[in-house]
Amino acid sequence: MAQRTRFDWRGQDIISIRDLSREQIEDVLNHAQQIRPDPQMLVGKVMASLFFEPSTRTQLSFTTAMHRLGGRVIGFSGTEGTSIVKGESLQDTVRTIERYADVIVMRHPLEGSAQFVADTVTIPVINAGDGANQHPTQTLMDLFTIKKFHQRLDDLKIGLVGDLKYGRTVHSLAIALTRFRKIELRLISPPNLRMPPAILKELAGIVPYSETAELDLRDLDVVYVTRIQKERFPDIEEYEKVRGAYVINLKACEMLKPSAILLHPLPRVDEIAPDVDALPHAKYFDQVQNGVPVRMALLKLVLVGS
Amino acid sequence: MAQRTRFDWRGQDIISIRDLSREQIEDVLNHAQQIRPDPQMLVGKVMASLFFEPSTRTQLSFTTAMHRLGGRVIGFSGTEGTSIVKGESLQDTVRTIERYADVIVMRHPLEGSAQFVADTVTIPVINAGDGANQHPTQTLMDLFTIKKFHQRLDDLKIGLVGDLKYGRTVHSLAIALTRFRKIELRLISPPNLRMPPAILKELAGIVPYSETAELDLRDLDVVYVTRIQKERFPDIEEYEKVRGAYVINLKACEMLKPSAILLHPLPRVDEIAPDVDALPHAKYFDQVQNGVPVRMALLKLVLVGS
């Protein structure tokens, strides 16, 4: 992008990747690339980490980001022992929290809950996952990782593999990719776990896509793998059959272009065989590491501005 | 109060509001009013947050207070996975903790436990609730809020509404009010949840009070509402009947003087209707916010003195 635009991030909510333009996404990624640990930057700031649904990985990543910038963290993981079990409304809970903290990072099982909270409180809210809906900071770290290894976010062939129906990371990523040029998507999933029509509609006319049940990884620049969860299948045998068909093993990787990168939001169970980790394609641990600078950048932007 | 007295708070325990004179209460409130976040003030200090009974709100409030002053927090919430489940005595647990921390903040289901711990350890102990007994920091933030909106703690008509039998916040508050002049109390509760005789005895001859089962809010300067808990009633129908009678809704608020303020220790379930939140009387979220400066002041006072 010719000239880099300046945005006023301070006090902004980060709820859905849909709210971010290409320029805004690139602005976050630029900040993430430049940010360095600085124990003075967020001194005196308090992040409330509200994980109504536990998630070690995302929670530790945000907490690490805050610690690396000198900020402090309060919060909970799971609702056991919280005032929610005493019957308190989500609204009252967060109206209390906003009297303590400077920013809310939240995960909640209910779609739309992050937006609801953002509408309720006056401090900025960062959505760390609301049901099957959105997980924008995951998408930003996915894009950060793609850009790091391909030096571009345009002109890419990207395969999304696995559970495209319920996986919020692939939903967020697909939508984010509509912001870029010359993207082609290959949607690889079992027939019962295809990308929802609503997402396909958002792609239509902007990002060309093909749908297939076959694990065809040829010509792709990026292969983004997600976990297929047992509980999505009424029949365990059906699940076992399907699961095997989407495992990325050494054999499957023979299809890959030399420059292709393999991503996965983690945790994986057995969608990617452990011996694949040694291949130069395997970038999922770089991806998880990139969560820290991306979240450092976001926290810095919404708390103190650019 | 003519001249402001200086107290030596350093190393003091805060166990019961009964231990505090009017001058001491006012000293805490003055400190709370003046204190500002300062990431250097408690650098190097460690607060042990021992919640043998979980309480998100109080725990987050204390933790925020410590963070705002640069201190650090260790501790637990709930006893699952602690050495208590291995059969360790409370005495041994806190004798260990005093070797790690500079101050203990504790909640425990047993009445008298906070005093027991204070008698056991040499570091200061702040009671964050022991059974139905005491919750002095809640009372201090209640008084702070009343003073903020009425500019005085004397010459007030105060209504306590709801469960006056088991609610430790109303017990602490009633006793605190004996320190002030020209207080009148109206005790509004279902017959089976009346204020315990022991508390009434402490009021006798000092604070005039009336008892009623009727939700009469007229002429009051402060209405302090508490939750009526289902488990207090042997009969669910009895509970449903009673609960409805003490709901503060828009209609009930028509009885209020313009300057009356509504308080509630939170969490509320439905004792105060959500549409009341928009009225100028509603001060319960200010009240919860005031927990932070009051606890900052107390932590500062017991850790480094005034």
Place this chain on the structure above:
Amino acid sequence: MAQRTRFDWRGQDIISIRDLSREQIEDVLNHAQQIRPDPQMLVGKVMASLFFEPSTRTQLSFTTAMHRLGGRVIGFSGTEGTSIVKGESLQDTVRTIERYADVIVMRHPLEGSAQFVADTVTIPVINAGDGANQHPTQTLMDLFTIKKFHQRLDDLKIGLVGDLKYGRTVHSLAIALTRFRKIELRLISPPNLRMPPAILKELAGIVPYSETAELDLRDLDVVYVTRIQKERFPDIEEYEKVRGAYVINLKACEMLKPSAILLHPLPRVDEIAPDVDALPHAKYFDQVQNGVPVRMALLKLVLVGS
């Protein structure tokens, strides 16, 4: 020791006391003796506290150590709500964590797990207990305490009392004592909880030891008591009989030399009677306190070197 040796601790793992020479042990103890709280020393460093098996005491001790040196802590206690319950391998979990943190402190129910993690990640790993195997930082604080009160680690008669079969603290300690001169061990346990042959083999020819079922505390310089756990006995009556025989009460203490010290890794249940706490022999709370400087020293050494 004539000349104090310099070791390069930076980046080192602390997995088993077996890996440490006498000189290395003494180097840690010297650092522990000299270290003082310093809120700048580990500023910007992040410790991951991974307690796959909860342990309040050890976890709070490490966390306090990190806080006293200005570092930050992330982590979890228990696996509920972590990605482990989603089926993630230990390897993937720690490969993620190493992207966030600068050092891993871990407890895990599986013997050998700490070494496995150390082999997996590139950041230093400190073993805070792996099954019945090792707990090296406990041993270092035990040695620190013995040295503090006896001014030496050679020429000591040491009794180990209680469950010598499953107690990892006595295993680690026994092995550590092979590094010192003129040590004599008296192994006091019920017949079914004797020291495992593998440990005895490591002592053979280096540390003379005797085994007895009788609570004979005469002539000992150090008495190290451990808990006998009910679940080790198939028959509850058998347990009750045995338990009583190894209780350290005032009567048993009459056997002690004036200079003898009593240690216990805590928590205790009733292996040491509470009235023993007042005797000058009782040093178990000093011992627990010494965990903080020992862990401060270790964290400093592995994170920034000596």
